Amino acid sequence: MAIRGIRKKQIDVEQVPPAVTPPTRDGAINSFPSRPKLTSKAKKRDIPEGLWIKCPSCSGLIYDKELDDNLKVCPNCSHHFKLGARERIHSMVETCSFEELDPMMESVDILKFTGSSSYESKLVSYRKKMPMLKDAVVTGVGLIGTHRVALGVMDFSFLGGSMGSVVGEKLTRLIETATDRGLPLVIVSSSGGARMYEGMFSLMQMAKTCGALSYHARRNLPYISVLTDPTTAGVMASFASVGDLILAEPCAMIGFAGRRVVEATTQSELPPDFQTAEFLKQRGLIDVIVPRLEMKQRLITYLHYLMANQVAS
Numbered sequence: 001m002a003i004r005g006i007r008k009k010q011i012d013v014e015q016v017p018p019a020v021t022p023p024t025r026d027g028a029i030n031s032f033p034s035r036p037k038l039t040s041k042a043k044k045r046d047i048p049e050g051l052w053i054k055c056p057s058c059s060g061l062i063y064d065k066e067l068d069d070n071l072k073v074c075p076n077c078s079h080h081f082k083l084g085a086r087e088r089i090h091s092m093v094e095t096c097s098f099e100e101l102d103p104m105m106e107s108v109d110i111l112k113f114t115g116s117s118s119y120e121s122k123l124v125s126y127r128k129k130m131p132m133l134k135d136a137v138v139t140g141v142g143l144i145g146t147h148r149v150a151l152g153v154m155d156f157s158f159l160g161g162s163m164g165s166v167v168g169e170k171l172t173r174l175i176e177t178a179t180d181r182g183l184p185l186v187i188v189s190s191s192g193g194a195r196m197y198e199g200m201f202s203l204m205q206m207a208k209t210c211g212a213l214s215y216h217a218r219r220n221l222p223y224i225s226v227l228t229d230p231t232t233a234g235v236m237a238s239f240a241s242v243g244d245l246i247l248a249e250p251c252a253m254i255g256f257a258g259r260r261v262v263e264a265t266t267q268s269e270l271p272p273d274f275q276t277a278e279f280l281k282q283r284g285l286i287d288v289i290v291p292r293l294e295m296k297q298r299l300i301t302y303l304h305y306l307m308a309n310q311v312a313s
């Protein structure tokens with residue numbers, strides 16, 4: 001059968017008129033809209049906030065992404081900005097090798113603490129602000145180079161990295177895991193000290209973590225403590241200062257009580273570099289100062305030596 005004779009009308013298809021530009025109300029032909037005038041407001045380039053960061057040390061402006069790519073180290077003067085726990089873990093362990101321990105453990109307001117704001121409301125606001133963190137420490141087991149390591153990293157941005165029951169418990173469980181599995185331990189500290197909202201419960205964490213460390217040491221397993229800016233008070237007075245090897249980032253503020261308290265107590269003038277990593281290295285508290293960009297490689301070297309001794313023993 002020939003089909004060329006079939007027309008639209010024959011198969012009941014409605015004839016559609018060709019599309020035309022609708023005439024304007026006054027019948028004039030449509031023309032292109034006139035070019036919009038640029039106002040002084042529109043001429044200004046909108047720069048989103050937080051794109052550029054001013055370095056507190058050299059006052060230079062650093063592009064946010066460049067700073068992130070450089071592990072939050074100023075490319076001009078090597079000033080070390082604070083680094084979050086997740087970013088630091090990512091920079092230290094091999095890709096996809098980190099198994100987190102106790103990721104859902106959360107603090108509770110056991111004392112019903114109230115001050116200018118309640119502890120409960122502080123916890124809620126911080127968890128909302130930082131959904132990737134449940135508290136001020138992230139712990140787990142991962143590979144650094146070829147070494148399987150128990151790794152704990154504190155995060156100063158969560159309530160000043162303060163050590164409450166959860167921080168103490170997570171670190172203790174990490175140390176116990178390292179002891180049970182025969183693993184070396186690395187803890188990166190960044191803390192303002194014990195968490196006042198938890199009173200005596202926070203102070204008890206000092207003894208608990210050090211107790212667990214002594215069992216770890218009895219198995220001749222190495223513990224490397226890495227101190228970052230700032231590491232102070234209850235954390236410095238407990239697990240952070242008892243490493244077999246104590247590393248610190250350059251210019252990190254490290255100490256127990258604040259400068260003014262020490263000055264008032266000792267009634268003496270303190271040197272300008274008091275409580276810095278460099279000052280403490282000169283006096284033997286810190287073994288070595290390691291820039292952040294070299295940290296992973298240096299840890300691999302130290303673990304190689306320390307674990308070689310472990311295997312030999």
Ligand SMILES: [Zn+2]
Pocket residue numbers: 055056057058059060074075076077078079
């Ligand atoms: Zn700088």
